Amino acid sequence: MTLIDHASIKPAAAPAKTNSIEQIRYGCAIGAQQTVAAIPRAIPITHCGPGCTDKQFMNLSFYNGFQGGGYGGGAVIPSTNASEREVIFGGGERLDELIDAALKILDADLFVVLTGCISDLVGDDIGGVVSPYQKRGVPIVYAETGGFRGNNFTGHELVTRAIIDQHVGPYEGTRDADLVNVWSLLPYHNTFWRGDLTEIKRVLEGVGLRVNILFGPESKGISEWKAIPKAAFNIVLGPWLGVATARHLEAKYGQPFLHVPALPIGANATTAFLRQVLAFAGRKRRSARAEAFIAEEEARYYKYLEDFSDFYAEYWWGLPAKFAVVGDATYNLALTNFLVNQLGLIPGKQIITDNPPEEFRAGIVEHYRHIADDVSTDVEFEEDSYTIHQKLRATDFGHKAPIIFGTTWERDLAKELKGAIVEVGFPTSYEVVLSRSYVGYRGALTLLEKIYTTTVGASA
Template identity: 40%
Template structure:
């Protein structure tokens, strides 16, 4: 008997091309069938926080649009033409050729074709990203590895306190741009220079500086771990794997102290920054304490339906800082089984936290069945995606979209990370509760 997976929250491996678009003056060249790139753009761009196209994204992305002829006779010549014409009309500093299912199955010799164009002034690399290889989280890792192997060169110098930041996957994470800016701001306050290749004002200059960094910092439960290991193998750069998104005072303070210790930053400097930020955070929380607590409008129990990064980060904030109780946490990013055990341990680092059960699933049907068949004593808070709005109304819960696809909000530079981000998240949660009284 066949089964249908309902309402997926990510796309195929080829969707990793969004990570290329997040690098200023970098352009993907898609070697795939017609419609692949457009559907991915619609899912991760237009329908996910109205993020738009990025630099030369959307319908401007060069694509070979391979059809039956290329399947029979090969699409090598068509790819050559598209690359050549892209060089003429696309103002880019890095071109990344990405393959889809059709070209990977047919077996076009993409490495050799790309090699033909490497002797010119343009920088061009490739990655085999046939959609059958997995999700766009895997595609992101494949593209980053291609950049490491084919573009980056060793550096003769290491810049002290320069750290490469690798965190959430661009465009898949609706809040990615604001997240990277928040991380950069937090680290700058303790004297750390964050090198970020994604987002505004970064691009190829930041990418060229990657081998110069003193450390690679990965803020993610699993996505990107293979990349920072690869960077260590190629350039000898040590890495720090910080698995939890720093949301709220508890986790952000821990995050800053961890970075300060590794880089041998004066403890007084770090603690002064933390105190200043916590004083401001608690000023606003205490000012609203009678509304948040005495009115008893905030729900006691919460459910997250998101990728592992957000499920972990938000669950820790809600339990450790807001004092809510976790009911069930659904992890939807198709996490490889090799990481399941370790991710569950990340959730249970604090035995006193009531985070609830953890379930790995990419099927919204399973999630709907759980919500329909569970008797909640009070209205639950459901932190998920735009997919979950209907079922949340059905079970009379409070719903807030925090993971892809975020189809009911526009997101520009918003972030839930750090101290300021935690205040924004608290505002958004309470606003969702108040909507129920309109």
């Protein structure tokens, strides 16, 4: 992965605005193969050009925390590797052969066929190819995810809807008052999604709920997806991703949903999140158990913070006062909220990079304007790294070195600004990530360790 040192580039005049994006921060829609790979014992089958599948895996998984391929990702993924022949004559027959071979060789609870630009542009009838297998009882669905349809966030929503409509299907049974579905982080794209979803599930179960977490090592796989209609309600945890899925479930099953825009980091935010969920669930009868869990978690959290305060008090002169966050809306809002309200840092620049739908942008902006009782800040939406870096260079971070929460693309810039860098989003190419989490009670402590270990190291 080559990084460009913009410090050496001195344009004579500001360049004209173009439609190009330098140093991209997401994949294309077929990157939703990673959504499938995140479901235990699910395998994607891609109908796309040569290299598309490998590039999505290498970018979204390998060079992003070195996350690995899992059971059904990476080198496991079957692909048609469509060529000129498929462009001219169509690739339906080639896809049918691939599916038939995959069923003979691979063992999975669900196969998900994903299309790339070639098949979508030539108009291959993917439903016509997949339908006969579905009629035979084969657990297989399809989603049209050509790159021109959007980025991998778009592809993620297309895949979740395809599984719900084609595999979960209609439901006429009763609801389980203790069961909830969680829709939150984008698997693999969010570098810490595995640990974060584990912590979200842990705290929700701690207050007496049972959780369909749907993705990652804590999910039971397709059986959880089949149980989606049985849940009492859905939780959308983040500014926008998952809202479309929750709306669809509300229309399909009459299932209500709770939208919590800010992913909780730290005791205050996590406790507030849990109480909001319990209030929505009407769980007063179990409030004693929930409050006991919350009290225990908070006591443990603040005991660690008490010990941390010795370092903070002695080393305050060497710590950053202002910060910048560059990343997707979910982590950007969560980190800004934590850094302002828990650590008392001053927001310098916040830039959201995942191109949220227009309908959500005004609401996202409003959260930043009321980030704390006495703190208001602005947020910008930008996808191009050149423009992002120019904005960061123009930011007044005061007389202290800033700390930047960003990606590998910001490493050289952080050195230029004589600041510290904490990689928190795609691409994160200087971190090996297994089960690390930055959310909830436990994740916040890990985040504090990372922030101040990085800060001390940068000042050495």
